[in-house]
Amino acid sequence: MAKDTRISVEEIKKHNSPDDCWLVVEGQVWDITQFAPSHPGGGEIIWKHAGHDATSTYSSVHSPSLLPSNLDSSKFKGTVDTRTLTDEWQKPPPSATTELQLHEKPPLDTLISAQDFEDVARRTATKKTWAFYSSASTDCITRDKNKEYYSRIWFRPRLLRSVGNVSTKSSILGHSVGLPIFVSPAAMAKMMHPSGEKGIARGCHDDRVPQCVSTNASFPLDEIIPSVPKEKQHPFFFQLYVNKDRAQSAKLLRHVRSLGVDTVFVTIDGPVQGKREADERVKADESLNSPMSGQKAKNDRRGGGIGRIMGNYIDPNFTWSDFAWLREHWDGKIVVKGVQCWQDAQKCAELGLDGLTLSNHGGRNLDSSPPVIMTLLECQMNCPEIFGKLEVLVDGGVRRGGDVLKALCLGATAVGFGRPFLYALNYGEEGVRHFIDIIKQELEIAMALVGITDLSQCDAMYVNTAELDPFVARAWGHPYARGRRLGSGGGAKARL
16 A cells, blocks of 8 residues: 555454554554564553554553654555544544553653652563563572662761752763763663664663663664764673674674774673573563574473573683683773672783673572672772772662762762663653653762762762671681681682
């Protein structure tokens, strides 16, 4: 059909099944048969409107630009012949009323915190999407403590200072940014919204928030980078899982470098994937695939864990000595992601790396691994000299602008947000932009109330960590290991 074709209601009503599904939105007729199964809110809500006018349902959840920007132009069939309209046909089908309530998203401007985005995602995302993103390893202890332990650090405000002009501008790995945060790498963002990593990129553009793109992203990097205007030189980083087939990783690194990316984050805390039980319990959509890693989702006798199944290409034998190999194939900056103790942080500095990210993978791999803020304190206590040798980033549990300020006062260069950006993507790029505005406002308020106006003024004097200090691991090692042989290497040697 030509795009100017007028289509009667009787014709539209014939396309009313999952195998042949047309919808009408604002008078335009779309064929979304192929799109419906991948709809972030589930295909059911779409199929209940098949052959009907879905304008009222669609408009309550999505922006007007969603269909044109996410569907091929060939899916646009024409416009409704208004001479054939009836009041009955324009009403939402009765069977869709309950479903709409389950998947309905409140207006974006009513969300005012990261928790609001999470709450909406819990109600509106598909079961598998929610299970994959929210899940963590076994009992989820680390996931929950990541967030909780920030609340155990207290501010020490200095008052009667001129704080009328606060700036959140900073620099991350040589890139000027609007605020000291970045998007942590996460797999398959398209599960949350059709725009996936492209939507995140567009939402981050205004404030120059760097995006670290995962090897397991749902789009190739050469489609994600052009999502923002080239002349603006938006900062992108690339997160690498080293492939068992090193030649594949070397080829990927060359391609990433050719696209202008200057920093690679090498994830070291996932030589094997953790047991994420909520993810395993819900079957995976076997049409999911990651173009850069070449992995596909499937289900097996252990469940439908996307992380486990799509991460089986990762090399479990990558060690410190292999950074020499990495240097041969990457001439840009190197950041190690997943450091969880001061000894490994010190090792990164000794190797002359450009940065490290203190992270426990959002609690998704080893449960009972230390909360990220504790590892930051551990580094300050045992190897403070590293903060002058490389950039120390943190990732995990941060939900407020005040949390960002606490981390920076304790020496971090910047803070990564993982799940919160994915939950914000539930609203597309507008949601990402709105989430960044929320964090920026919270950070500005916290800075002013603490008594600083520029992030260069961050200092440990503005925080009280006494509640956590007794639990920080000291350089002298584990008290119960003294005088014992640990493996074949002896006590002191093994402890390091």
